[in-house]
Amino acid sequence: MVGAGAVGGTVAGRLVQAGIDVRVLDTDTDHVRLLSSPGLRLSGVRGVATIPLRASTPEQWLGGTEPAPEALLLAVRSQATEAALRPLLGRLAPQTQVISLQNGINEERIAALVGAERTVGCVVGFGATYLTPGQIEQTSKGGLVIGRLDGSTDAGLEEVCQLFSAAFRTRISPNILGELWSKMLINSMTVLGALAGFLTGELLATDERKRTVLAVLREGIAVARAGGVELVKLEGALEPDVFTRQDSEGVQASFRILDRFGATFEAVKSVTWRDFELGRPTEVDFVTGEIVRRGEAAGVSVPLNATAYRMLKEIERGERSIGVENLAALASLVPAPSSR
Numbered sequence: 001m002v003g004a005g006a007v008g009g010t011v012a013g014r015l016v017q018a019g020i021d022v023r024v025l026d027t028d029t030d031h032v033r034l035l036s037s038p039g040l041r042l043s044g045v046r047g048v049a050t051i052p053l054r055a056s057t058p059e060q061w062l063g064g065t066e067p068a069p070e071a072l073l074l075a076v077r078s079q080a081t082e083a084a085l086r087p088l089l090g091r092l093a094p095q096t097q098v099i100s101l102q103n104g105i106n107e108e109r110i111a112a113l114v115g116a117e118r119t120v121g122c123v124v125g126f127g128a129t130y131l132t133p134g135q136i137e138q139t140s141k142g143g144l145v146i147g148r149l150d151g152s153t154d155a156g157l158e159e160v161c162q163l164f165s166a167a168f169r170t171r172i173s174p175n176i177l178g179e180l181w182s183k184m185l186i187n188s189m190t191v192l193g194a195l196a197g198f199l200t201g202e203l204l205a206t207d208e209r210k211r212t213v214l215a216v217l218r219e220g221i222a223v224a225r226a227g228g229v230e231l232v233k234l235e236g237a238l239e240p241d242v243f244t245r246q247d248s249e250g251v252q253a254s255f256r257i258l259d260r261f262g263a264t265f266e267a268v269k270s271v272t273w274r275d276f277e278l279g280r281p282t283e284v285d286f287v288t289g290e291i292v293r294r295g296e297a298a299g300v301s302v303p304l305n306a307t308a309y310r311m312l313k314e315i316e317r318g319e320r321s322i323g324v325e326n327l328a329a330l331a332s333l334v335p336a337p338s339s340r
Contacts, residue, residue, distance in 0.1 A: 001025065001073045002084055004035060004055065006128035007101050008075025009136040013042045013051045014167035023066065024055040032057055034134025044128070044138035058087065068093035071160060074110065075101040078286035081109055089113065097156050099146070103187060104286035105180050107149055120160050121176040122146045123183050126168075127268070143169030147176025175230055182232040185220045187287045188305065189213050190265075194273035195311055195326035201266030208331055210258045212304070214251070215334045217243050219302040220291045226298040236260045251337060276315055276322065284312045304333050 001012040004026040012022050026032050032055045034040075039052035056064075068091060076084040081102070092098075092114070099120040100106050111119040125142030144164050148157060151174040164170040173179050192213060193203040204210055221240050224231055231240045236257060243254050275282040288309040295302035307330060314320035 001075060003074065003076035004031060005075065006130040006136055007124055009040055010042065010128040010138050011073065011101060012053060013040045016051055016053060018166035020163065020166055023061065024053045025058045025061055026055065027057060028133060029057060031133040041135045042138065045141050046138055062087065062091060068096055071097045071099060071163060073099050073101055078102050078104045078106055078283050079281065081106045085110065085113055095156065097160050099160060103283050104184060104290055111149060116149050119149060120146050120157060121149065121180055123179045145171055145173050145179050147173040149177065151175060175232065178230045178232045181224045181229050182234055182238050184287055184290065185217055186237055188220050188291055189217055190270050191272045191284060191287055192216065192308060194270040194276060195308065195322065196324045197273065197322045199266065200268040201262045204258050204262030207255065209327060210255050212327060212331045212334055213258060214243060214254050216304045216308065219305050223291050223295040223298060223300045223302060226300050227294060236264065272312065282316055284309065288312065304330055307333060
């Protein structure tokens with residue numbers, strides 16, 4: 001497991017609880033020390049447990065003599081993908097599977113380093129929060145969805161499914177790109193809360209805000225479809241065929257879906273907002289920024305996503321304040337509702 005933050009630490013801990021031999025690599029030496037002794041304190045929806053992990057820094061592992069892993073689970077931030085993976089390539093076996101547990105769509109970049117036949121995409125369905133070194137909270141339950149970029153199934157992928165199934169409900173998807181895109185679109189919605197300092201429920205509390213969110217999602221859906229991606233319907237979260245309807249009934253149906261999402265995730269704070277508070281780099285380049293880049297490449301107009309991306313980067317650089325005026329600026333770009 002490369003990266004033992006919220007997701008990586010949770011997956012590593014649950015796998016070890018299930019009897020899987022996991023070596024955890026992380027660059028935070030305090031975190032590594034505490035993961036080793038007394039162990040990861042994993043709290044949350046599945047109770048509280050202290051789980052000793054075989055943890056070390058990447059440099060320590062590279063200097064050791066352990067055999068090549070059967071699977072390398074990558075849970076670092078998207079911007080660190082190549083920097084974290086490239087130094088480890090010499091310690092991998094030809095058959096080592098490389099699985100991305102990250103936000104965004106990093107599988108193509110991973111495949112460029114290890115080959116598509118060894119790359120596994122994974123959508124993480126649970127929530128987790130890194131509290132302090134050695135302590136992680138699993139905030140919601142959920143399973144994993146895995147798959148190859150080309151939709152194929154093979155023995156290596158089946159083994160990855162068997163590995164994860166020891167600790168999580170896991171299924172193989174023939175359309176992992178659609179799964180990954182659908183999750184990224186949801187993230188492109190929740191990240192808007194960071195513009196105004198809104199929890200997800202607050203973001204979706206008014207019709208004007210829902211109309212803005214819907215316009216952002218429509219742009220992302222158009223970009224995905226222009227790239228030949230078949231998006232996945234996620235009940236109560238993302239229903240592309242409903243969200244792209246322009247008639248008044250379609251808009252009201254979309255609002256009801258967003259209402260359910262807002263009620264379910266009412267108290268969820270965008271990770272990007274948390275990043276702003278901690279003064280650390282965000283992953284917005286690989287969520288909203290990814291939609292903007294792919295939209296420009298495909299000739300799809302994405303003015304709301306482009307504006308949101310610009311404002312988020314300005315906040316990250318300290319050039320803009322978090323405030324409701326940011327959402328108001330986005331709302332001014334939303335096309336007038338249809339009278340049909």
